Amino acid sequence: MVVRISTAKQSGDLIQSPIMSKALVIFSGGQDSTTCLYWAKQRFDDVFALTFDYGQRHRIELESAEKIAAVAGVRQEVLDLGPIFKGLSPLTDLLRDVEQYDDVGALPSGLADTFVPGRNILFLTIAANRAYVLGCESLIIGVAQQDYGGYPDCRQDFIDKMQSAMASGLESDLKILTPLMNMTKSDTVSLGQSLPGCMEALALSTTCYNGAPPCGACNSCLLRAKGFAQAGVADPLLVRLSKVAAEVRS
Numbered sequence: 301m302v303v304r305i306s307t308a309k310q311s312g313d314l315i316q317s318p319i320m321s322k323a324l325v326i327f328s329g330g331q332d333s334t335t336c337l338y339w340a341k342q343r344f345d346d347v348f349a350l351t352f353d354y355g356q357r358h359r360i361e362l363e364s365a366e367k368i369a370a371v372a373g374v375r376q377e378v379l380d381l382g383p384i385f386k387g388l389s390p391l392t393d394l395l396r397d398v399e400q401y402d403d404v405g406a407l408p409s410g411l412a413d414t415f416v417p418g419r420n421i422l423f424l425t426i427a428a429n430r431a432y433v434l435g436c437e438s439l440i441i442g443v444a445q446q447d448y449g450g451y452p453d454c455r456q457d458f459i460d461k462m463q464s465a466m467a468s469g470l471e472s473d474l475k476i477l478t479p480l481m482n483m484t485k486s487d488t489v490s491l492g493q494s495l496p497g498c499m500e501a502l503a504l505s506t507t508c509y510n511g512a513p514p515c516g517a518c519n520s521c522l523l524r525a526k527g528f529a530q531a532g533v534a535d536p537l538l539v540r541l542s543k544v545a546a547e548v549r550s
């Protein structure tokens with residue numbers, strides 16, 4: 301528990317009171333939000349995970365999120381958003397295929413077709429409500445400006461504007477924290493290595509847009525593989541899956 305010392309403005313008296321620091325993490329069960337969850341556990345007394353079921357094709361991501369929240373010892377809320385994003389991206393439209401590529405160098409520049417318009421706007425808006433209700437002073441989202449398929453709702457400019465909107469709309473000091481904002485995927489892997497329990501949790505995470513086992517050829521799989529390769533670290537998910545496969549064969 302963190303003990304904070306605050307100064308009462310009117311009396312000038314020094315008041316010492318224990319305050320539980322609380323944070324809410326928008327938690328998908330993927331690599332970035334898992335790293336953010338463990339980053340938050342290092343910094344806050346009480347961490348909550350908020351997971352959205354938005355009809356994503358990679359349903360196993362939701363199972364990963366539940367498993368990781370359990371091993372992390374974090375309370376999790378799963379909110380069903382129904383078909384609100386239906387048809388806007390291959391991630392939410394099962395009739396459209398997720399693009400596959402030969403290697404990371406073949407990834408196109410610009411906005412990826414997996415962009416779900418309005419997703420982070422809605423996620424942050426709903427998460428602001430949950431954070432407010434739970435008494436959290438911080439809201440954490442694992443967006444990053446680099447290595448992402450040009451998603452505009454992963455950029456600092458967007459977060460700054462949402463922060464401003466929340467301050468006006470909630471009249472609250474709720475802060476949006478983006479620990480991965482300026483990190484490469486490789487940096488994120490290194491950060492995960494420094495956080496106790498994080499690599500074990502990453503062995504349970506889901507990144508692939510096609511679900512499990514990872515296809516190894518979608519935008520998300522290729523960027524994850526590039527990050528682990530550049531960091532010189534074996535992906536614990538692939539290590540776990542290869543062990544499972546070896547056990548099945550024996």
Ligand SMILES: [Zn+2]
Nearest residue numbers: 508515518521
């Ligand atoms: Zn994939």
